[in-house]
Amino acid sequence: MFDLDKWTEIYATISKHKLRTFLTAFGVFWGIFMLVVLLGAGNGFENGVVSSFDIAKNSVFVWSQRTSIAYKGFKPGRFVQFTNDDVDAIRRTIPEVAILAPRNFLPGNYTVNRGTKNASFNVYGEYPDYTGVKPVLLNSGRFINYLDIRDRRKVAVIGTQVRKVLFKEDEDPIGQYISIKGAFFLVVGVFRGKGDVEDNREDARTVFIPSTTLQQAFNQYNKVAFFAMVPQPGVKAAVIETKVKELLAQRHHISPDDKRALGSANVEENFGRVQGLFTGIRGFSWVVSIGTIIAGIIGVGNIMLIVVKERTKEIGIRKALGATPWSIVSLIIQESIVITSAAGYFGLLAGTGLVAGIDYLLKKFKAEGEFFANPEVNLPIALTAVGLLVVMGALAGLIPATKAARVDPVVALKDE
Numbered sequence: 262m263f264d265l266d267k268w269t270e271i272y273a274t275i276s277k278h279k280l281r282t283f284l285t286a287f288g289v290f291w292g293i294f295m296l297v298v299l300l301g302a303g304n305g306f307e308n309g310v311v312s313s314f315d316i317a318k319n320s321v322f323v324w325s326q327r328t329s330i331a332y333k334g335f336k337p338g339r340f341v342q343f344t345n346d347d348v349d350a351i352r353r354t355i356p357e358v359a360i361l362a363p364r365n366f367l368p369g370n371y372t373v374n375r376g377t378k379n380a381s382f383n384v385y386g387e388y389p390d391y392t393g394v395k396p397v398l399l400n401s402g403r404f405i406n407y408l409d410i411r412d413r414r415k416v417a418v419i420g421t422q423v424r425k426v427l428f429k430e431d432e433d434p435i436g437q438y439i440s441i442k443g444a445f446f447l448v449v450g451v452f453r454g455k456g457d458v459e460d461n462r463e464d465a466r467t468v469f470i471p472s473t474t475l476q477q478a479f480n481q482y483n484k485v486a487f488f489a490m491v492p493q494p495g496v497k498a499a500v501i502e503t504k505v506k507e508l509l510a511q512r513h514h515i516s517p518d519d520k521r522a523l524g525s526a527n528v529e530e531n532f533g534r535v536q537g538l539f540t541g542i543r544g545f546s547w548v549v550s551i552g553t554i555i556a557g558i559i560g561v562g563n564i565m566l567i568v569v570k571e572r573t574k575e576i577g578i579r580k581a582l583g584a585t586p587w588s589i590v591s592l593i594i595q596e597s598i599v600i601t602s603a604a605g606y607f608g609l610l611a612g613t614g615l616v617a618g619i620d621y622l623l624k625k626f627k628a629e630g631e632f633f634a635n636p637e638v639n640l641p642i643a644l645t646a647v648g649l650l651v652v653m654g655a656l657a658g659l660i661p662a663t664k665a666a667r668v669d670p671v672v673a674l675k676d677e
Contacts (some may be wrong), residue, residue, distance in 0.1 A: 286604035288557025296550030297612025305636030319529040324487035332516035343485040360393040360491040374440040375427040386475030394489040402450030409471040418450035422465035498529035562657035597658025605650040
C-alpha cells in the first residue's frame with residue numbers, strides 16, 4: 262500500500278542531509294558503474310578476439326611430417342604422403358567427421374600472369390567443403406563447386422590483391438583468364454578475407470583452384486597435402502583428431518608411439534583457452550565491482566545507524582503514540598532501499614551510456630580492431646546486479662531498523 266507520509270519523510274530526511282546522502286550513495290553508484298563498464302569492456306575484448314577467428318571454432322587440421330620411429334620394416338625419417346584414398350577412407354570409416362576438406366598447394370609463391378602483368382601469389386587446391394571450415398566472402402562470382410572437382414575444370418577464385426594487381430580498377434575479372442605456370446585458368450570469383458590483418462593480407466594474395474585440377478596440372482597426382490575437418494554437432498574436435506590420426510597411422514604404417522609423424526591443430530582447444538581467459542576477466546570484473554558495492558552498502562548501513570541515532574527521540578514519540586515496530590522498521594528499510602536503488606540506477610545509466618558512447622565512436626571512426634570491437638552491456642546481468650543491490654540495501658537497513666524498533670519510548674523521550 263502506498264504511504265505518502267513515509268515518502269514525504271524520506272524526502273525530507275534526504276533533502277536535509279544532501280551532501281551526506283550523496284557521499285553515501287556514491288559508493289554504490291561507483292560499484293555499479295564499474296561493473297557495467299568493466300563487463301562492457303570485457304565483452305568488447307571478447308568480440309574483437311572472437312571476430313578474428315576466421316575459421317570454424319571446432320575445426321581440426323592434420324598434416325604429414327617425417328616419421329621418427331622405425332616400424333614394420335620402414336626406417337625413421339620417412340615422409341608420409343597422404344593420398345585421395347585417405348580421403349575416401351576417412352569419409353567411409355569415421356562418421357563423426359561432418360566436413361572434410363582435403364587441401365593442396367603449390368609450394369612457395371608462384372608467378373601468376375595476365376598479359377603483361379604478373380606477380381607472385383599463393384596457389385591452393387580446394388574442395389567446396391572448405392567454406393565450411395573457413396568462410397569465403399565473395400565480392401563477386403562464385404566459389405569452386407563439385408562439377409569443377411569432378412571435371413577437373415581450370416577455374417580460379419582470386420583474392421582482392423590478385424585482382425588489384427592483374428586487372429584494371431574498372432575491369433570485371435569474372436570471365437577473364439589468368440596463367441599459372443603456363444596453364445590458363447578462367448576467373449569465376451573474387452573473394453576477400455575475414456579475420457585479423459595478417460590473415461586478410463594472406464587471403465588477398467591467394468588463388469584458389471579445384472584440388473583435382475591442381476593434382477593433374479602441376480604433377481601432384483593422387484597427392485593431398487593436409488586435411489581440414491569439422492566434427493558432427495555434439496562431437497568434440499578432439500574425437501575426430503584422434504580417430505583420423507589413428508586411421509592415417511594404420512594406413513601409412515606409422516608406429517602408434519610415433520608422435521612426430523603426424524601434426525595436428527585443434528582450434529576448439531585453442532578457442533576454449535581463449536574463452537577461459539574471458540571467463541577470468543569477467544570474474545575479475547565482478548570481484549572488483551562487488552567489493553566496491555559492498556563497501557558502499559556498508560556505508561549506507563552506517564549512515565542509517567546515524568539516522569536512527571539522530572531520530573531516537575522522534576522514534577520514541579512515534580512509539581508512545583502507538584506506532585507499531587513494523588512501521589518503524591519499514592520506514593528505515595525503505596529509506597535504505599531508496600538510496601541504494603537510486604544510486605544503482607544512475608550508476609547503470611552512466612555505465613551503459615559510456616559503453617554505448619565508446620561503441621558509437623569506434624564505429625564512427627572505424628577504429629574497431631582484432632582485439633576490441635562492439636563493446637556491449639549484458640542488460641539482464643546489469644539488471645540482476647541492480648536487483649541484488651536493492652536486496653542488499655534492504656539488508657543494510659535491517660540492523661538499524663531493528664535497533665530503531667527496540668527503542669524504549671521512555672528512554673527515547675529523555676534522550677538529549
